[in-house]
Amino acid sequence: MTVTQAQVAAGQAIYSKNVLRIYNSFVLGFSNQFLWRCPTHHLLANYQRNISANHLDIGVGTGYFLERALAKVSNPRLAIMDLNPTVLEYCSAKIRHYHPEVYNHNILEPLPSNIKKFDSVGINYLLHCLPGSLASNKASIFDHLKAVMNPGATIFGSTLLNDLPKNWLTKTWMGAYNRKGIFSVLDDHLPDLESALHRHFTNVKIDLVGSVGIFSAIQPAQVTRV
Numbered sequence: 001m002t003v004t005q006a007q008v009a010a011g012q013a014i015y016s017k018n019v020l021r022i023y024n025s026f027v028l029g030f031s032n033q034f035l036w037r038c039p040t041h042h043l044l045a046n047y048q049r050n051i052s053a054n055h056l057d058i059g060v061g062t063g064y065f066l067e068r069a070l071a072k073v074s075n076p077r078l079a080i081m082d083l084n085p086t087v088l089e090y091c092s093a094k095i096r097h098y099h100p101e102v103y104n105h106n107i108l109e110p111l112p113s114n115i116k117k118f119d120s121v122g123i124n125y126l127l128h129c130l131p132g133s134l135a136s137n138k139a140s141i142f143d144h145l146k147a148v149m150n151p152g153a154t155i156f157g158s159t160l161l162n163d164l165p166k167n168w169l170t171k172t173w174m175g176a177y178n179r180k181g182i183f184s185v186l187d188d189h190l191p192d193l194e195s196a197l198h199r200h201f202t203n204v205k206i207d208l209v210g211s212v213g214i215f216s217a218i219q220p221a222q223v224t225r226v
């Protein structure tokens, strides 16, 4: 499936300063509980299980999960990456005490080659904002991310999936977001997420809560040739 620059832009355009001010209460409070039926504590627990002291987060929003999950990590190296410069400005202000490396980058493109590698990568609620289908477009991000992950590094996050159970409220809101291009979930299915993760990583875990797949996986150790 071909995706256009306009579709890529639509996936990040809504996150203005005003939207970010209400994001935690509307998305992480109301929507997660009532629309996607995946209360935020499930997503936070995934961060707390998997974040390391050498972490890259992509599609960072307000930085809600970083602020909370890093509280118990001493002296972390933290990098944040997003296509939307307003998001990066907002999030870096929230977590400035970690002196984050900041990358303004579209994750559908390969990452700059001069980035030092990480031990964990978070992509929470990013895949459903990317245009196209999980199988043919979005899975390319795993190629890009593998290049900046150390052997044994963890990749984790969560995403809405179209083939998980939906009530009428879920269908109505997901349909509206899909039409506006804020989400592109129509061609995102659980078997595609499973096969993309298994193709690139080991120790793949996917938990299903409401309409959300919560996942983690490990970058394989490099094969050493003798």
Ligand SMILES: C[S@@+](CC[C@H](N)C(=O)[O-])C[C@H]1O[C@@H](n2cnc3c(N)ncnc32)[C@H](O)[C@@H]1O
Binding pocket: 008, 011, 012, 013, 015, 058, 059, 060, 061, 062, 063, 064, 081, 082, 083, 084, 087, 105, 106, 107, 108, 123, 124, 125, 126, 129, 130
């Ligand atoms: C739904 S928000 C998720 C925010 C946060 N991770 C959370 O779970 O609360 C999606 C984020 O992905 C970013 N984003 C969307 N498309 C992107 C792309 N192509 N490359 C990088 N970031 C993108 C948006 O700007 C936004 O910050």
